[in-house]
Amino acid sequence: MKRVMLVVAYDGSACHGWQLQPGKRTVESELNYALSELLKEEIQVTGASRTDSGVHALCNVAVFDTASRIPGEKFSYALNQRLPEDIRIQSSREVAPDFHPRHCDSRKTYEYRILNREFPLPTRRLYAYFTYTPLDVEKMKRAAAFLVGEHDFASFCSVSSSAVSTVRRIYELTVEKEGDEIVIRVCGSGFLYNMVRIIAGTLMEAGRGSRSPEEMADILAAKNRCAAGPTAPACGLTLVKYEFL
Amino acid sequence: MKRVMLVVAYDGSACHGWQLQPGKRTVESELNYALSELLKEEIQVTGASRTDSGVHALCNVAVFDTASRIPGEKFSYALNQRLPEDIRIQSSREVAPDFHPRHCDSRKTYEYRILNREFPLPTRRLYAYFTYTPLDVEKMKRAAAFLVGEHDFASFCSVSSSAVSTVRRIYELTVEKEGDEIVIRVCGSGFLYNMVRIIAGTLMEAGRGSRSPEEMADILAAKNRCAAGPTAPACGLTLVKYEFL
Numbered sequence: 001m002k003r004v005m006l007v008v009a010y011d012g013s014a015c016h017g018w019q020l021q022p023g024k025r026t027v028e029s030e031l032n033y034a035l036s037e038l039l040k041e042e043i044q045v046t047g048a049s050r051t052d053s054g055v056h057a058l059c060n061v062a063v064f065d066t067a068s069r070i071p072g073e074k075f076s077y078a079l080n081q082r083l084p085e086d087i088r089i090q091s092s093r094e095v096a097p098d099f100h101p102r103h104c105d106s107r108k109t110y111e112y113r114i115l116n117r118e119f120p121l122p123t124r125r126l127y128a129y130f131t132y133t134p135l136d137v138e139k140m141k142r143a144a145a146f147l148v149g150e151h152d153f154a155s156f157c158s159v160s161s162s163a164v165s166t167v168r169r170i171y172e173l174t175v176e177k178e179g180d181e182i183v184i185r186v187c188g189s190g191f192l193y194n195m196v197r198i199i200a201g202t203l204m205e206a207g208r209g210s211r212s213p214e215e216m217a218d219i220l221a222a223k224n225r226c227a228a229g230p231t232a233p234a235c236g237l238t239l240v241k242y243e244f245l
Numbered sequence: 246m247k248r249v250m251l252v253v254a255y256d257g258s259a260c261h262g263w264q265l266q267p268g269k270r271t272v273e274s275e276l277n278y279a280l281s282e283l284l285k286e287e288i289q290v291t292g293a294s295r296t297d298s299g300v301h302a303l304c305n306v307a308v309f310d311t312a313s314r315i316p317g318e319k320f321s322y323a324l325n326q327r328l329p330e331d332i333r334i335q336s337s338r339e340v341a342p343d344f345h346p347r348h349c350d351s352r353k354t355y356e357y358r359i360l361n362r363e364f365p366l367p368t369r370r371l372y373a374y375f376t377y378t379p380l381d382v383e384k385m386k387r388a389a390a391f392l393v394g395e396h397d398f399a400s401f402c403s404v405s406s407s408a409v410s411t412v413r414r415i416y417e418l419t420v421e422k423e424g425d426e427i428v429i430r431v432c433g434s435g436f437l438y439n440m441v442r443i444i445a446g447t448l449m450e451a452g453r454g455s456r457s458p459e460e461m462a463d464i465l466a467a468k469n470r471c472a473a474g475p476t477a478p479a480c481g482l483t484l485v486k487y488e489f490l
Contacts, residue, residue: 011367056368076364086367119321122256122331123301123483127368238368 004072005095006031006045006062006079007242011086012234013126017053018060027051027087031062034082039068048101048242049108052194054234056127059090059242061101101244105189107171109241112184112200112232128181129200129236135182135207140175143206144184146216147199148173154223156199157192158231166192166223175203182207187241194231202229249317250340251276251290251307251324252487256331257479258371262298263305272296272332276307279327284313293346293487294353297439299479301372304335304487306346346489350434352416354486357429357445357477373426374445374481380427380452385420388451389429391461392444393418399468401444402437403476411437411468420448427452432486439476447474 008027016024020032028047035043048061070078072094079089113128115121120130147153147170154166172187184200202219205211211229219227253272261269265277273292280288293306315323317339324334358373360366365375392401392415399411417432429445447464450456456474464472 009364009366009368011370058366058368080364085365085370088365088367090364119254119325119335120330120333121303122254122333123303123372125256125330 007090008060012056019050055237057239105245107243109187110196114182117180140203140207142213144173155228158194197232200232205229252335253305257300263295300482302484350490352488354432355441359427362425385448385452387458389418400473403439442477445477450474
């Protein structure tokens, strides 16, 4: 037996998220199916980030165990032949048999994209959240600065979360304008449920002027989901980088 | 009666091109339907560029005549409420009653995008043609330079074309690397059927090294479709700019 790690890119538009759900098409179900067909074994992958429905990834990570003699680095080619075109393996390799992608130190970087112009662009509708209200990027940057570092992010966590501790560390949180898109880029060791989307929704309120950037300190202090802004829609969110430390 | 001009953006992935075709969903059929429903008149738009199935546009142009009293610039808002999400009006205005978008001097700019890396990226599969064979951008630039100016582009025209003259002028043709995408950008007064896609297919052969950049002169001189490279797939092509002179 050996353990193989896959780096997986996907367009989340037509998937009900990463995690297995009875009767629904998910990234995990597609990977299990393609691997089991390829290897004639019952394969069950373990994912690193269980992204929501509609969220995209350039580099999510999954591991599985197999008795196969296929060399670890060959799985990317063999699997891409069998996967639907909205899922593509970016690399594969053998890892230590006890390597677990959720139980090791890592840094994840997410991007949240906002298309901010008068009318929507159809070619961006699945990859950026559209709003015609002009957003002030400078105010969003000032608001974002309050969130960098170690904080209790209870206000930025969906109530359905089962997380034991709501303390997390954000290493970096930037807001940049790229043409008519605003890109929020956030790097951290781990994120609470919907945390990045709630941060994006709250930064948009600061950009719109309906909250002052300085309110972010009060929102953190409240430790209450109701204090923060709305959860921004899934389509704007992409997992862009995954580093194991 | 007045004539109204629409600037139309669309994702061509789920449309059978611009032009009306019996029983098929096209950009033109969607515009006619939305306008006729809105105005309770039988409306028939006239388009500027009749793009192929799978080709995208940020700014195609259409005109229509109507007895409606809705001010020209209000149509964008009213239509976007009724159009499917892969088509969005970017602006609208009243134009002279004899303005015809295909019978006036214009400059069109198309972009052809090639994703050039080891594995496909699902989030780019509808907007860039993927090839893992490394392409040499410098060779593509040298090949492109031969096509700038006025030439007989018969070699770069699909045989099914009914064009009277195959002489066209390319004002600008650039090849640039943007991350792991190569962008071919071509600006001209008009293009023959499949011309941009055949240029892209031929430049890719130069980039791959299967033809020398200098062969472009011979390909032009041959005035024969068989002399050029293959027609590159539609998904990589987007009409990005339309200027009336």
